[in-house]
Amino acid sequence: MSALLEVRGVTKSFGGLTAVSDVSFDVEAGSVVGLIGPNGAGKTTTFNLITGNYRADRGTIRFEDRAIDRMRTHKIVQAGIARTFQNVRLFQQLSAVENVLAGRHCRTKSGALGALLRPPWQVREEREAAARAVEELAFVGLSGHAMELAKNLAYGDQRRLEIARALAADPRLVILDEPAGGMNEQETEELIGLIGRIRKRGITILLIEHDMSLVMRACEHIVVLEYGEKIAEGPPASIQANPRVIEAYLGTEEV
Amino acid sequence: MAARTTTRLAIGYALAVAFIAAAPLFLDAYWLDVLNSVGLYVLLALSLNLILGDAGLFNMGHAAFYAVGAYTTAILSTRFQIPILWTLPASAVVAALFATLVARPVVHLRGDYLLVVTIGLGEIVRIALVNDVFGLTGGANGIFGIARPTVFGLKIRRPHEFLYLIWAFVAVTVLLFHRLEQSRFGRALNYLREDPVAAEGSGVNTARYRLLAFALGAAWAGMTGTLYAAKMTIISPESFGFWESVVLFLMVILGGSGSIPGVILGATLVVVLPEVFRGFASARMLVFGLVMMVMMVVRPQGLLAFRILRFKESDVRRAGASQ
Ligand SMILES: Nc1ncnc2c1ncn2[C@@H]1O[C@H](COP(=O)(O)OP(=O)(O)OP(=O)(O)O)[C@@H](O)[C@H]1O
Ligand SMILES: [Mg+2]
Numbered sequence: 001m002s003a004l005l006e007v008r009g010v011t012k013s014f015g016g017l018t019a020v021s022d023v024s025f026d027v028e029a030g031s032v033v034g035l036i037g038p039n040g041a042g043k044t045t046t047f048n049l050i051t052g053n054y055r056a057d058r059g060t061i062r063f064e065d066r067a068i069d070r071m072r073t074h075k076i077v078q079a080g081i082a083r084t085f086q087n088v089r090l091f092q093q094l095s096a097v098e099n100v101l102a103g104r105h106c107r108t109k110s111g112a113l114g115a116l117l118r119p120p121w122q123v124r125e126e127r128e129a130a131a132r133a134v135e136e137l138a139f140v141g142l143s144g145h146a147m148e149l150a151k152n153l154a155y156g157d158q159r160r161l162e163i164a165r166a167l168a169a170d171p172r173l174v175i176l177d178e179p180a181g182g183m184n185e186q187e188t189e190e191l192i193g194l195i196g197r198i199r200k201r202g203i204t205i206l207l208i209e210h211d212m213s214l215v216m217r218a219c220e221h222i223v224v225l226e227y228g229e230k231i232a233e234g235p236p237a238s239i240q241a242n243p244r245v246i247e248a249y250l251g252t253e254e255v
Numbered sequence: 256m257a258a259r260t261t262t263r264l265a266i267g268y269a270l271a272v273a274f275i276a277a278a279p280l281f282l283d284a285y286w287l288d289v290l291n292s293v294g295l296y297v298l299l300a301l302s303l304n305l306i307l308g309d310a311g312l313f314n315m316g317h318a319a320f321y322a323v324g325a326y327t328t329a330i331l332s333t334r335f336q337i338p339i340l341w342t343l344p345a346s347a348v349v350a351a352l353f354a355t356l357v358a359r360p361v362v363h364l365r366g367d368y369l370l371v372v373t374i375g376l377g378e379i380v381r382i383a384l385v386n387d388v389f390g391l392t393g394g395a396n397g398i399f400g401i402a403r404p405t406v407f408g409l410k411i412r413r414p415h416e417f418l419y420l421i422w423a424f425v426a427v428t429v430l431l432f433h434r435l436e437q438s439r440f441g442r443a444l445n446y447l448r449e450d451p452v453a454a455e456g457s458g459v460n461t462a463r464y465r466l467l468a469f470a471l472g473a474a475w476a477g478m479t480g481t482l483y484a485a486k487m488t489i490i491s492p493e494s495f496g497f498w499e500s501v502v503l504f505l506m507v508i509l510g511g512s513g514s515i516p517g518v519i520l521g522a523t524l525v526v527v528l529p530e531v532f533r534g535f536a537s538a539r540m541l542v543f544g545l546v547m548m549v550m551m552v553v554r555p556q557g558l559l560a561f562r563i564l565r566f567k568e569s570d571v572r573r574a575g576a577s578q
């Protein structure tokens with residue numbers, strides 16, 4: 001049986017710089033996989049290749065046995081991959097619940113005509129979408145904040161709101177780019193709990209993270225990049241003991 | 256708070272309806288005509304607001320779509336004797352198709368680039384009309400002899416008759432646009448304005464919604480063109496110049512980008528104030544410019560920036576309870 005996500009020989013260059021070079025890895029259904037590496041290693045670029053924000057120069061990406069490397073981003077979301085961004089990208093002037101509703105967009109149908117005529121099915125669809133959005137807000141622990149504008153939320157809450165938006169899209173795989181970035185210790189602790197609960201829903205997780213204790217605790221499989229190349233892959237214990245990984249991180253962070 | 260805003264807005268609309276309905280009792284033909292102008296500009300500004308305010312696409316050539324609608328009606332009326340109001344859907348469709356066609360290659364451009372391209376678009380349309388490109392538009396003289404509209408056998412001719420026709424259309428438009436604002440479609444436009452990358456990354460087909468914003472905005476500008484052609488009975492390219500697009504842009508920004516009541520107020524002020532200060536005709540543009548500058552510094556969000564919250568506190572509670 002093939003993995004949920006298969007990245008095969010993917011390469012991406014920006015001008016002279018090869019940001020991702022011949023990278024391959026699998027994400028098994030139901031697992032939590034970490035993508036780590038020093039700054040500029042090509043982690044975010046890899047995510048952008050998976051989500052269709054960038055086109056790979058070479059290589060293939062398959063999701064549920066279907067090539068997605070030529071698909072447009074919104075189609076990939078519809079196929080079942082939702083994401084968050086390294087530098088939080090919320091709809092700042094809109095309320096938290098409206099932000100989460102963006103995730104519902106690809107699972108609902110009503111268009112301009114439905115909006116103008118408001119047939120009963122459209123009213124029902126809107127009501128169900130709102131209920132689901134409220135549910136996702138509660139799931140990430142933002143129950144009381146539904147009506148607050150995204151820009152007025154604390155930074156850690158903004159990160160969780162992004163996760164709620166991603167979850168609202170009914171993904172089979174969520175990819176989180178530094179979900180603990182800018183969070184304090186307690187928030188990080190809560191995040192680890194949240195990751196566990198997402199997993200219990202049967203959703204697979206691929207995450208980038210610099211917080212090593214989080215990665216080691218939350219992930220069962222880790223892929224390490226350095227200068228765009230994959231230098232190691234395996235369970236946390238083997239990664240922690242891997243001399244190449246230790247070398248890559250020497251002087252930047254402890255593993 | 257949200258509930259109070261809605262109530263205030265409802266009261267505002269009720270007062271406006273009462274004022275318009277009673278206007279022929281206390282306004283002379285000149286001022287009724289000004290009100291008709293206000294109505295047309297409110298329609299145009301609301302249609303531009305879909306593109307500029309809701310979707311955040313900098314369109315400085317909106318008059319082109321207005322022109323396409325007006326000329327569609329003028330041609331259908333003078334050449335084929337089609338009754339004016341029957342040309343409304345034709346104007347909407349032709350303007351929307353035209354917008355889709357011209358917007359497709361440029362709509363992905365970033366704000367400032369799109370602005371420049373749409374200025375060019377507006378000018379191309381005007382110049383094409385002046386040069387009578389298809390032998391249909393009558394060149395610089397335009398088209399005259401456009402028929403009057405008839406509603407239920409009543410010929411609409413005098414200012415107060417047009418008043419009711421135009422403002423009925425405004426009322427329907429405001430109702431429909433509020434519905435649009437409170438829908439999945441309206442939200443998608445807002446996501447696009449707030450952050451196109453995040454919108455696409457959340458599953459919104461941004462390319463499609465950019466085009467839909469242009470198509471729908473153009474359709475409404477096109478229908479406004481029909482009303483304008485019917486009211487004037489003669490149209491010419493100079494009514495659809497660059498300045499017209501600039502004024503529409505100002506109405507939206509001044510009133511409050513993305514806010515329906517704000518845009519209505521913006522359009523009203525921009526049409527009425529110069530009339531009130533007619534005495535200072537020569538200084539009018541100077542004052543206008545100054546007001547704009549002060550506004551942008553002091554209140555960049557516009558005069559009436561508020562937007563009805565789509566989900567009120569009570570909706571969220573109800574949604575929470577229904578789980
Ligand atoms: N759009 C782009 N254009 C040009 N260069 C880019 C682009 N995106 C990324 N890069 C470059 O590619 C390299 C990898 O960047 P990437 O953002 O993938 O790193 P990262 O592993 O996510 O790092 P960090 O931990 O700092 O987020 C960097 O040198 C970066 O400057
Ligand atoms: Mg990164």
